Amino acid sequence: MDETQLRKLMEQVREGSVDVDAALARLRHIPFEDLGFAKVDHHRALRHGMPEVIFGIGKTAEQVTTIALRLLDHAKNVLITRADPATADYVQTRVAGAEYFPASRAIRVWGDRTRHGKGKIAVVSAGTSDIPVAEEAQITAEVMGNEVEAIHDIGVAGIHRLMNNRERLSEARVIVVCAGMEGALPSVVGGLVSCPVIAVPTSIGYGASFQGLAALLGMLNSCASNVAVVNIDNGFGAGYVASLINRV
Amino acid sequence: MDETQLRKLMEQVREGSVDVDAALARLRHIPFEDLGFAKVDHHRALRHGMPEVIFGIGKTAEQVTTIALRLLDHAKNVLITRADPATADYVQTRVAGAEYFPASRAIRVWGDRTRHGKGKIAVVSAGTSDIPVAEEAQITAEVMGNEVEAIHDIGVAGIHRLMNNRERLSEARVIVVCAGMEGALPSVVGGLVSCPVIAVPTSIGYGASFQGLAALLGMLNSCASNVAVVNIDNGFGAGYVASLINRV
């Protein structure tokens, strides 16, 4: 309820066309609905102009399905992240149009495929093992209405592979870069392009990678100024931020 | 040198108007110039469409000045970050138009004030002590051609202060949020707006803040999906990324 509506409401109070109790009730009315275990917020799409997303971890297959169905009453696109195969099976038999991506463990209902992004989003991975995280970013960006160009396995130890994709990178309006181990790819990509780079450290590696900490620290300390970072393995967040950037 | 130029060069080789050695030389020619202690890259502005930036730490006042003057041969805007007062004095007596900002320790030469950003950038700080970092972001965004709205001291423990600035926040095309201690402000701001939020953890705090680590971890784990993070105290990086987003 913005100020215009508020003014209108109060004018109605003054005019008597709305009585005080009704006005109080409307002021108190906030558009979410309580399922008991989670507040479902149908207006989030309005607030964010974005589809609804369900974070799958720590929720049962039943909870995920219930929330998804409720959301689909009001929205055409729903994204469920981090769903294990059993949950995916359960959801797919109950939610029409639910597609499962085993690598990233995402479930997507993509009913409205309107293009919202103004340009192309490139989603880049440093190595084959980083693809699941990149896939999560790609699925997210697509369901939010973007054209996505995926470029895989162009890590910095074979810099010519990266240089060969320079042109494709320079065509993107925003770039998501997923890398584990030393996490150096965002710095190199960032130096090659003039658009924003969203860096996603992945937990790929072993030993002193400390489950993605090495890549995370590397990306936070990038000597390229056009790099911002999201959480380890957070392909969803990167795809989300990239989509917002591609809309503005 | 893009493909068109390369093709043209090779056609000149074929025609004989450029001989092989000259062609090799041109292929090898990259537009940077060597001052001995630093490669100065005049084309970075072209590549990034951005002014040149000098990271002041670890450089002498003489080095900073020399690089700045060389850059100003080709550019109208130069930003020097993390310059101590002595360096600022030295620079200001030798570089015309150099303005010093003691809180953020930035020096700015802002000769070309063309507006490049398409909308407004909001730069928000959680507390008074975070203002120096916010100032660095603001100065950066301004010198890169953006209108900046600064909103200070609206941390989450007094949520009404934040709510009172909701409208100003919602007018921004991208928001930079600087916060130390628990670093919670980006999550709350992120939930209120639908634009990208660039979060800057600051080193403000003590004890278990571990020089900004607490705020950094908090921001990386933000439950708001539209938040990306830069390094601790990296106001410059946040202003830079926000500027790129505001241009696309």
Added chain:
Amino acid sequence: MDETQLRKLMEQVREGSVDVDAALARLRHIPFEDLGFAKVDHHRALRHGMPEVIFGIGKTAEQVTTIALRLLDHAKNVLITRADPATADYVQTRVAGAEYFPASRAIRVWGDRTRHGKGKIAVVSAGTSDIPVAEEAQITAEVMGNEVEAIHDIGVAGIHRLMNNRERLSEARVIVVCAGMEGALPSVVGGLVSCPVIAVPTSIGYGASFQGLAALLGMLNSCASNVAVVNIDNGFGAGYVASLINRV
């Protein structure tokens, strides 16, 4: 044995009604009983005015049951925390009135439901995934004689959900707030109310949450002054401290 009893004992010694050896024995007598693998302390209830609690981890189902039965010889309320389902089955078949809460893995025998708390305790969770920890706090506070108001899924990224519950929060005499990821909720709640807030970081999250470390550090650095913190996932401790506060 307090000073009065000590004085009385010594007067008996002086009068000869208690001889020296008996007096020494009584001085040495401390009211706990040795089961071999654990000291069971029946007087703890007196000392703390609180029911007995068994920490379930690292104890076999048999050990848990034996201790519980022995305690129930002297007490009406027993709480067992962190009991896996197999232990719960074992206990429930042997201990009358034992109720199992699978989400929080708590077992509760709640024979004496006297209300001790002077006001209401609110137990708040930031997200659905934090509910198990909140449940442990709720169960603890209830068995210690408190009225508990549970408010779930009001995390900071949807601040209106929190604002809508402001009134319920302000009615509490002490508030337990459970949050994972960035752990920002206690700061915002703390700023809204004037009562003590006990913050519980949860291990919900991934990547740079480092199993709750991010939330823990965030809460320790809260810019709200009325926040104190317990261990990660320690719903029990929070419910316990809140109960003590509600009694004083």
Added chain:
Amino acid sequence: MDETQLRKLMEQVREGSVDVDAALARLRHIPFEDLGFAKVDHHRALRHGMPEVIFGIGKTAEQVTTIALRLLDHAKNVLITRADPATADYVQTRVAGAEYFPASRAIRVWGDRTRHGKGKIAVVSAGTSDIPVAEEAQITAEVMGNEVEAIHDIGVAGIHRLMNNRERLSEARVIVVCAGMEGALPSVVGGLVSCPVIAVPTSIGYGASFQGLAALLGMLNSCASNVAVVNIDNGFGAGYVASLINRV
């Protein structure tokens, strides 16, 4: 503005005694005032029932003084924490009644000495070196209207010193315990009493104390259930929470 006031306001709108613009203005009116570098919130005292506190770090002596004076327009008690001696000098010459405590670096204006606490707060330190942190807790609790009993240097390696103070501890309604090094004192105190214990890790120690981390972790893992923890060296926070507990 609570619901009653809101209802009253809207009835006035209906009756015409308040016009729509005035109503909107009142709804928008929030009682803080902008000094440019900090939002000063005069209603915080109302919201929290507490005096205003200025966190001294990162603020100039001028800023601290300006805020203090503005606050003293509306309040009788002001506490400034972490003020260095130069700031203290500056403040004391400009703010009437400002008392400086060099050990804890606190400045206190204590105009209204009404007793609000229902019982006594004990403030305990493990060693002589922990006294500055304990002093900050004591000063805070006193200015918030509590009787404070300070007990110093009763660390666990000389357990008889602690046992000798058992009676004084058991008279307190809430206890603040400050300890560095291994931070064991809150666990032992917590086991002796049945009231809430607020533990403050201090940065006293060297080597593997890691500036208070060892004590912090120890307190978070306390085997006494009645212990909650605040940030390293945060005597203020402990005194604040203890005061709230002592009021409820």
Added chain:
Amino acid sequence: MDETQLRKLMEQVREGSVDVDAALARLRHIPFEDLGFAKVDHHRALRHGMPEVIFGIGKTAEQVTTIALRLLDHAKNVLITRADPATADYVQTRVAGAEYFPASRAIRVWGDRTRHGKGKIAVVSAGTSDIPVAEEAQITAEVMGNEVEAIHDIGVAGIHRLMNNRERLSEARVIVVCAGMEGALPSVVGGLVSCPVIAVPTSIGYGASFQGLAALLGMLNSCASNVAVVNIDNGFGAGYVASLINRV
């Protein structure tokens, strides 16, 4: 080979009773034997005056058995630590007299029960869950020829349990203290006695215990001066060092 033997050898060389090649061979001869996957050192018992110990982790049941049998050709006492039940089964069917302790996962062959220790070693645990580590210390100290007094579940939150065992503690010549969570027990015990205390942090705990790190740091920072520390869960090492101390 000590200097006397070396002198004798060289005199034999001079006299011609040992020729140069034989002397070189003897100089090169060191009393260990190579099983291919491990050097078995029969003289270690001589060097250390101690039984041979096999660290079970990372070795197959076959390897453990082979080494144990080879050692038992020269020694009467063998201790195998960290053996899983399957390994224990395998060993017990092949090595005569092998006793298995499931809690600590130790296997002991204790053929020679000569008492070497000059006094009694007390092995103390803070809680029931710490008993497996304490058991490893006890078994080690026993097989090395010591009388061991085990005192369990006397953690600091119930200080009277500890005080009641004060006399037993003061009879020990050296004390091993095992504690998890905050690891405070060694400090309190250390303050009560005048003998050396070997502290063993255990991994018992959760959340901010970080698998024993909290207890480890606590013990390293003990304010009792008579405390030295071994690795987390290293009951064996503590029993070993305590045995050496009890022999000197």
Added chain:
Amino acid sequence: MDETQLRKLMEQVREGSVDVDAALARLRHIPFEDLGFAKVDHHRALRHGMPEVIFGIGKTAEQVTTIALRLLDHAKNVLITRADPATADYVQTRVAGAEYFPASRAIRVWGDRTRHGKGKIAVVSAGTSDIPVAEEAQITAEVMGNEVEAIHDIGVAGIHRLMNNRERLSEARVIVVCAGMEGALPSVVGGLVSCPVIAVPTSIGYGASFQGLAALLGMLNSCASNVAVVNIDNGFGAGYVASLINRV
């Protein structure tokens, strides 16, 4: 394509024997081939003079096999690291000559056994449990054309075992040292020899070894100047670097 080839190409352009489009195409041609999920780089052998290596983690058995077969079209030696037994089975039934090493989980196709190394590489392990890492180093060094001398179980707590192998160590041209726990062996070996030492921390240990962190830090701080370090458990990397050193 080096400068000579570039010059030749451009001379052909000038002469007209190669037209401009063909020249551009050749300039763009980079010798790798895209399998969809991984860029296979046949020229890496040329660039590095080394066999191709497949990092097994995060790849399916099918992916590993496909890449291996493709590589074997152009190379005689292929090394697959970190392959679980199921993958090994799958690969061995499809790739001729594939040998599996269960301890190190490496698969090796070793068709070309030319000796490239100029001297001998010693691969040393501190304890039996470190052998798998040492084996990975040995297999790597062998497939890269080196003679390897393996010396196991000569850890620093039995320094005579090390001293007895001094001669073998001094014959090596480069030494790989694998050690877990305190990771002290590289320092001692480094002090005994004058050749480069490549240190590999292993994750062997428990408690405060923190999965190899203790050994890693120890090796990085070696007081022997001839020690360089690779990642925890990275036997492959150590064998690879040692092979390069042995070739130069």
Added chain:
Amino acid sequence: MDETQLRKLMEQVREGSVDVDAALARLRHIPFEDLGFAKVDHHRALRHGMPEVIFGIGKTAEQVTTIALRLLDHAKNVLITRADPATADYVQTRVAGAEYFPASRAIRVWGDRTRHGKGKIAVVSAGTSDIPVAEEAQITAEVMGNEVEAIHDIGVAGIHRLMNNRERLSEARVIVVCAGMEGALPSVVGGLVSCPVIAVPTSIGYGASFQGLAALLGMLNSCASNVAVVNIDNGFGAGYVASLINRV
């Protein structure tokens, strides 16, 4: 007050030679004395059989001197650790016989030089830079009545220096080993001798030594079983524990 005294007291009560109030008073009487800022415990010498020690950090020169003088009323030996030169000057002009050791910053009053230790204590340092910590250990052990043999600069990278001191090491009854950087020396010494080794990590090093953390972790993970560890730079603690061991 031990049981004998307690019995005697109670017999006096029974006989009437001590009345009840006097008995209560004596039971309450604990032999320490309160200076206001520190409890001075004159019976600690009895309890520990040890001289009194003042930890200098965080105490003013005046406080140190006052405590020292009070202690010297009852004791002949006092040790002050971590005293800066100004404090030392102040103390030396006021406390007779106070000797200052600038390297370790210790002040020692050594009036009673009775030998209590049964054998010799060796204090070993790995490098010249570790000597201050070793000196603190030596001074402590001496003032506690031990003969100390100091052996410096025998770090593991020059293992022959250590081997040359083997005989001196084997003559010690207990050995203190101080080492920074990788902290490997205790493991090697531990393997050479059969007596207890007290390891002291020092903060000597840089970079990944993390102020002694690397050495600390190394020592905790020692593969020599006869090693126990004290805090970083805690020469005093090592000397203290070694002295206790040498007495038993």
Added chain:
Amino acid sequence: MDETQLRKLMEQVREGSVDVDAALARLRHIPFEDLGFAKVDHHRALRHGMPEVIFGIGKTAEQVTTIALRLLDHAKNVLITRADPATADYVQTRVAGAEYFPASRAIRVWGDRTRHGKGKIAVVSAGTSDIPVAEEAQITAEVMGNEVEAIHDIGVAGIHRLMNNRERLSEARVIVVCAGMEGALPSVVGGLVSCPVIAVPTSIGYGASFQGLAALLGMLNSCASNVAVVNIDNGFGAGYVASLINRV
């Protein structure tokens, strides 16, 4: 003393030309000399074939000078690392030919400039601020007899600067790469060349660089296989290892 000498010695014993005591003495004779505060080892040059190095930190100017002069009795080249300007002044007035390098704080006496290295060593820095560390590596490699090519300021965010130096890199026989912040340069260089790369993380950076930890972790996790790592800021160690590699 190698086996040949030992055989010869023992033959002399047999022949009677050396008597037993003299033989024992020679066996015991190890060529180092004791200055009291440090063992000076004149044979290290023989053992390592390397000049003597003095680690300057923690030594007084007098100590450094004394050791240097003593070493120069037997050697022509001496390197002193980490010497502050005052020490440098002191040394330069007393040691002939001592040259000081203020950036790296190294002092070098370079009397014997024989070339020992077989090829060229490239020393590379990512940014201007990394030059001091690179300089230490260069000075070390030079004094050890190597031709060094220094290439500065070619960090990965401007990849064309690196590509332009590709040829110079490929001419090196071993490369030292110094980089702070994200530490990505060694991976990219490692992918471009086929020789060993010694990576040196520098402490350049701020915030989440954690004094070089980010760069260190990045380098340890390098996806280029030819990279080995030394301690943070350890230019000396890198130059030393590179020199050894260049000699083999």
